[in-house]
Amino acid sequence: MALNLQTLRTRAITAVVFVIVMLAGLFYNQWSFLVLFTIIMVGCLVEFHQLMGKINATYAGAPIIYKSQNILGSFWVMLIIAGKGTLYQSLPLWYWGSFIIYILIIVLLVTIFFYRPKLGYPVNLYSALGVLYITIPCAMMVDLYDHSIQFFIGPDWILPMVIIASIWINDTMAYLVGSLIGKTPLSPISPKKTKEGTYGGMVLAVIVVSVAGHFLWNLPIKALIAISLTSAIAGTLGDLLESKIKRTAGVKDSGSFMPGHGGFLDRFDSLLIAVPAVWLVLFLFF
DSSP states (O other): OOOOHHHHHHHHHHHHHHHHHHHHHHHSOHHHHHHHHHHHHHHHHHHHHHHHHHHOHHHHTSOHHHHHHHHHHHHHHHHHHHHTSSTTTTSOHHHHHHHHHHHHHHHHHHHHHHTHHHHOHHHHHHHHHHIIIIIHHHHHHHHHHHTHHHHOSSOTTHHHHHHHHHHHHHHHHHHHHHHHHOOSEEETTEEEEEHHHHHHHHHHHHHHHHHHHHHHHOOOHHHHHHHHHHHHHHHHHHHHHHHHHHHHHTOSSSOOSBTTTBOHHHHHHHHHHHHHHHHHHHHHHO
16 A cells, blocks of 8 residues: 555644643643643543434434533533642632533523423433543543642652553554554454454553653552553553444544544543543552
8 A cells, every 4th residue: 555645744743743732731730731631521522422413313413502511511520620629729710610510500401491301311311421431531630630649759740641651652562562463353343453462562551651650750660550550451441432432423533633643532532441440549549
């Protein structure tokens, strides 16, 4: 197959911009981190609504005011989670959260009385799933940023960075190992994934993250192993889940936000499942 230089150039430029934005949001300060994951949350929710619309015709025809309740409710959750933390006390986020919930209540009342009975149970379930699948994980990531010092001695971004690095390394190594020795398909949901690549990626992600985290920042090995292994396993499940949703919706990519790379959900599908898993492991066992 001939190499398309224009496509390669587009993918490369998009990847560089994506990495710069991610690193800036992660490393600058707590506010850039909050803004970054709020944008990720909204982008994923918009694409999720679009995918649900392709799966369910009734949902596709639902009015904007119905779908907006997810966005408004998600803003409120994000502000409340951030507002209760120690890093965001310089701004009264609780007040902003209260203001948004007043608007949300009005939207919900309008929806309940005029639209919800007409849309039916399945559509309401899809709407609730958006909050569970996207909003809660993004809010948990902000919470982990605020509690990073509880688990690691270092900058506030170190815990989120360990999670993200674990996912990225797992994905990269799984692709490389699968390309070299992969023979056994992992799942019909994603035919290109192999068991050899998946397991190899997980092992290498744990080794790289644990060694780098311990020797570069003197982070505890036990916590690094737990976070990297949990991120790799849950991240792979997140990738498979999003692939299943896309196959059901009959689309290749969740969106076109990143030319050559797909949409928000394509980039953050692993993170949406890995973050709640890591959150539970840390607060239950550490």
